[in-house]
Amino acid sequence: MKLGLQAEESVAQKVGRLRIVLLFLLAATAASPVLAQGPPYQTDDPVPVDLHHYEFYIFGSADGTPVEVDSAGPAFEFNWGAIPRVQLHAILPFGVAAPLNHPAYAAADQGQGPTEFGLTDTELGAKIAWIKESKYFPQIGTFTMFEMPTGSYDNGLGIGKVWYRIPLWAQKNIGKWLLDGGAGETVVPQTGYRDFPYGGFLLKYSFGERLELGGEVFSHGKEGVAAPQTQASTMVDVGGYYHFPHNTNEQFLFCYGHSVAGQTENYAYVGMYWTWGKDDQGSAAPGFLWQAARPGGIP
Secondary structure: OOOOOOOOOOHHHHHHHHHHHHHHHHHHOOOOOOOOOOOOOOOOOOOOOOEEEEEEEEEEEEEOOOOOEEEEEEEEEEEEEEEEOOEEEEEEEEEEEEEEOOOOOOOOOOOOOOEEEEEEEEEEEEEEEHHHOOOOOOEEEEEEEEOOOOOOOOOOOOOOOOOEEEEEEEEEEOOOEEEEEEEEEEEOOOOOOOOEEEEEEEEEEEEEEEEEEEEEEEEEEEOOOOOOOOEEEEEEEEEEEEOOOOOOOOOEEEEEEEEEEEOOOOEEEEEEEEEEEOOOOOOOOOOOOHHOOOOOOOO
């Protein structure tokens, strides 16, 4: 919900936080080959949708702290492999902002007010694979997102200004195991909110052709006095995919997690996923995005 003023951070604090993000990235890409997987997990991935392919999700999710429970649903996600190594992304979410009106937070005017439902902030983004996975090297990519202020700021359903997520992700497949990780910074130029780092590491295993299960550790910093996540939190989430036998391109997604350090927080996701598109015949793509852009490069 919209709350009081937040003191501006010093330049030194922001620089220090960016150093933490960079250290996390080095750990995620050097200590273990990693894979970011995206829904239903909070850790994302550096793998765009294939060229001329599409993805569509219908989902519901929830994230709650002792201050407030925010949920999305119904929400609709669409991804498009528009050009080689690039995915365009959009989410249109309806949701609920449910302050818990806990007496412990009343003095600070946090988490107080009525429950509201409506359109929340719309997400637009672009995922770019800069380096493709090879035998000894992980795939590396970015997934910059722009959160557009379509939700009501006065009702606590939106931030009221454009805000951004700027992450770097890495992925590596090892047999039936998939490892994924990375980190980034969320930039929120609004009173009562603050910029904060986030990052995660995911380990997933495929049980045949029908079931994939994975677990992740995901952390984020303080998000500001106007956010439900007033303090930093580290969560452990467990979830997976079920591939329907009649159509392997149709999947059921699920995940649930709880904090293990920092502010108490719960996370949940459930959804349906479909993918389709035209398979192009051709040889393997070059290892680096800029090689594909050269004359004769292969997308």
